[in-house]
Amino acid sequence: MSTETSTGTASPEPKPEAGETAPGTEERQPGAAPAAPRPPADRPHADHSTAAPPEEAPLPGTRPEEAPAPDTHPETEAETETENDAFDLDALPAPANARGLLLRSLLTPLRGRVAWTAFLLLLQQAAVQAGPLLVAYAIDRAVPALREGEHGPLYAVGAGYLLCALASGVLQYGFIDAAAHVNQNVLLDLRGRIFRHAQELSIDFHERYTSGRLISRATTDVESLRELLDEGLQELVTVVLSFVYISAMLLWLDLGLGSVAVASFVPLYLLVRRYRRRADQVFARRSTAIASVIVKFAETMNGIRPVRAFRREHANDQDFQGLNHRHERSNGDALLEMARYVVGSRLVANTAVAGIVLWGAYRVAEGGLALGVLAASVLYLRRLYDPIDRLGMFLNSYQSAAASLEKLAGLLAQVPSVPETTDPKPLPERRAGRPGREVVFDGVRFAYRTGGEVLPRFALTLPAGRTVAVVGSTGAGKSTLAKLLARFYDPTEGRVLLDGTDLRELSVPELRRGVVMVTQESFLFSGTVAENIALGRPDASREEIEHAAKTIGAHDFITALPDGYDTDVRKRGGRISAGQRQLVAFARALLADPAVLILDEATSSLDIPGERAVQHAMHTVLHGRTAVVIAHRLSTVEIADRVLVMHHGRIIEDGTPAELIAAEGAFGDLHRAWRESLAG
């Protein structure tokens, strides 16, 4: 997996200051078609500056050229090996002891509750462990007293036992309830943290981490922590408490017998340590294995149509079988580790019991020990080692949770590369009648962290209220330009200014009132159609939602749905075609009513009337907004006031559509090709 990118890193990568323009990096073959764009070396333009003339020197074979559409996949250009491995191996780096810190930070706000829970358990264990003591008392005191006709001690035993029984029941109830509160609060916190953090991480992270893994983190990994909290911690506390209580009791009953029992903890501790070491690896393997099972599962279910149409079922079964088997092995390994631990600990415990009984019995026989004391000691001994299996259960869930916590800590340690400012500045008031805002790319350069340059340094001003079309082939950097403006990425150098304010200084709500991007993707969320539109502005009234839909020409199909605007898109009859989904996406953008609207290939699934409706809306509702339209459909471009032609990260042509059509440039060629396609 990691080798695919290592080629890119290994080979010498030319990094001319001005960016790479190795010919042949474009997808189309120059000359093979009439409309091949020519580098307009002779075409200087108004307000952008390319730092250096395009370099013509071909670099055959030095590196895979243009390989990954760079605007979609940052790391493929040239990422350091280690970073890639981290993603590929599903092992994001986390600071040392991150999982401990994570667990602590989850529990710290609940200190009070944790203490209360522990206190309840303390009392509960005291009540439970009083039993054998009462037995010893009964045998050594109540029996002789009864023989002398005195009933007091017997009543005491009875009352004591009654009290202990009731107390242990009530305390047990209280403890489980209290513990559940702690657990559920921790889980709520953790789930929220993962979710919020994932939402805050930037797009490039999501593109690398894959959705399946993220889902796996938020589900199975949280689940294993839930198991630890639900059963594990309770077990641990119970086990530790009973160890402490019982050891104390044994020591109190008889120092010698007690010390033998305490001494037996040493081999037990060693066993636990060995188990932990071995289980650590097994569980880490298991967590990775289940994540890849989930990735495969989610991918198949989300792409079920092509799976069916191309008869992939068998091949998928086989692939899944392989991944599933890997998980099965690691799962089995984990269970076997447990078996090994249980045998070891039982052996130690039973040997200790035999030894203590032998010694105790010897001493009773020699008269050095009271019979009642031996009886109580033996009863306690049985109890002492009873929780060993439960300790195993705890260790099991702890190791499993530790592996998950490690991964979660790695995820949570990822720093959003597009952080929200802590000191937001407001945008200046929009001037009346001028709803658009001016956009300035001020000396902006964009490269991926490891150096693959996508946009060489450039300057560009988009005046308020104008519609600018950006055209160019795949990989020319159009989408990167749009993503910079939408602040999906931050520029490597320079600033993107909205009415003079750096985008980085805007709060998210302010930014989104300013800039909204409609993409080619037309994902719908569960919920009603109205809710999906209202995503643009959650406080919008039904009238406003319907108005937005009407404007874009989506009202008719929506009202034709079984429940109109209240149709659940995931339920009966909520099937919405790709074109309709794009209309919904537009309605959403209209509702958001931004100062700057970016359309990134947002009309590709629309038919011509739909496209016209969009254009109409831009003339009417969105009139005066600043618009950036990325499209390969030149029909969309026609409405633009200005066209930018991009090629390998540079703006090579800039002008009004009419000017560019008249000129002998790339756009003119494109436009002619397009006219011809219409004419036929």
Add this chain to the structure above:
Amino acid sequence: MSETSAGTKELQARPTGGDRSAVRTLLRLWPWVRPVRVRLFSAACVAIVASCVGLVIPLVLKWIVDGPVAEGDSGGVWLGALYLLLLGIGEAALFGFRRWLVARPLASVEAAMRADLFGRLQRLPMAFHDRWPSGQLLSRATTDLMLLRMFLAFPLTFLLVNGVTILVGMVILLLQEWTLGLVLLVPAVPVMAVCWLFETRYAAVARTAQDQVGDLTTVVEESVLGIRIIKGFGRHRRQAEVFRDLALRLRGTELAKARLLAAIWGVIVTLPELAIGAALVLGTVQVSEGDLSAGALVAFLSTALALRWPIDSIGFLLAMSQEAATATQRYFEVMDTAPEQETVPERESVGGPPVRAEDRDRPGDRGGTDRSRGGLCFENVVFRYPDAPEDSRPVLDGVDLHIRPGETMALVGGTGSGKTTLTALVPRLHEPTAGRITVDGRDITALPRAELRTLVSVAFEEPTLFSASVGENVLMGARPGAAPPENTTEKAAADTAEEAAGAEEAAGAEDGHDDEEALRRALAVAQAEFVHRLPQGAGTQVGEQGLSLSGGQRQRLALARAVVGRPRYLVLDDPLSALDVHTEALVEAALRRVLAETTALVVAHRPSTVLLADRVALLSEGRITAVGTHQELLRESAEYAWLMSGTTPPAGAEPAGKAAAGSSSAAAPHPHSTQGGGPR
């Protein structure tokens, strides 16, 4: 499996759970448990023996206390300690043996169930997937199956083991001192009553909790998949609120669950403890009166205390079983849904003439059945989504269309007019509600799906790539995966596919070579030469876990996938929407050559795509209202002209019937008029 009713009819809403008893539900796991039954039962037996050994230990203690200790026989003490040690070692060995027996089988049961779920999901009707969020499916494949594995590991064995242990223990107690034993029996009835009460109430809460986990998973998944939209509108906080609400609701349910658990645990702890207290008081009296030896009382209480854990654990074992039962229910909600049926059983699949390579070369010239109806033919096809209400208007309402052998037919219609739905009927992703579709004069329902899907190749509107190399992604259109065929039907399909892939190659040529050649050709058609510039060429990993490609690149690969197998029938759903004008022109040129050799149905939004076709069919109001050449329809159908140019149709447009009459259509267009087009 005997059911042969129309494919998706048997789909129903989620079965109402809860009316089955937990035991009956859990019994349904038998088919998966069966293969490991020997080990599982042996393990249970071993566990019972181990538990009984545990019960014998107190008897040995009694023997030591009453015998050697009382008599001061040091040799006897040694013997007793030796017995104790041997029993202890035996117990430890049995414990380990039990775990070793079940470790691998348990992991394999979980894996097998997961693989079966995955396999079933891949074969369920499309309508099922339309309805079920994949998060719900995923939570079944992960959390629910883990619960089931844990159920098999603990509750299943230990309910039996503890039950037997309790019984044996009671027998031993009754044999030792029947009076005291009876006292201990008293709480049995109330405990059982409480358990029963608990079971019914816990089941409902557990089910709710698991469904809520599924909902939560769905939100996580959507938020990850729709991250660009969420970011684009700055809605991540709101999304986090939605998530938090759901997580809070889940927390509430979990707390209710915990309270129930706490209650039963409280009762189960208190009642037996009270009984033991009573026995202690009575026993003390008996000892004092000399009816009972001290050793006997110690042994009795020791045995009684040894039974505490088995009794205590019943509470959580029942809880786990209950959760396992609901997990099983949820699992079977998927497994009980019938997979797609071959509506007409194997009749023609084996005996029917497979498509020969020579037929392929002369499309439509099959000297066989019904030549006039060769090609792809829709006859009065009506389609309503199976989950739509019976009285709703069908999406397709009597489609008649004949695509002659070798012909390319463009399908044009307004947004949401059912074009994509119509294309989904051809490879039988959905089944028509009425009417029939024939290929080469054969009803598609008479063809095994695998064979049909080999004949018909599809490029979907949304180009999905899987986590595999580019080459594998494209070549999956040529072969039904690398899996060995399962039965004759699959075999036949595989054979035909091989033939398809190697149509030109001499029979018996190497697969690898064929593939390479086919891949090269397909990539050329789709103008996907960018593949060769990827880091590892066609071997580059793409999809979820690989390089992410731009929309245009993915679309071209999807197109290559559709044509790689040189299918007899090609269904393309708006195959060029994401391409820039220039690439589009190149693809069109190459595609034209492919289309010349096949019979094709191409959904088109734009004139440029329409021009690929020999004729155009206009889909409106669920019917084909006009068929003709592009020019004819432009002249004669106002709706068509509107769809193609976006200009408002002139008032009083001619009825579409006339347009169709003017064409040379062999199909019988419905004499249904389009009211001058216009958006609906």
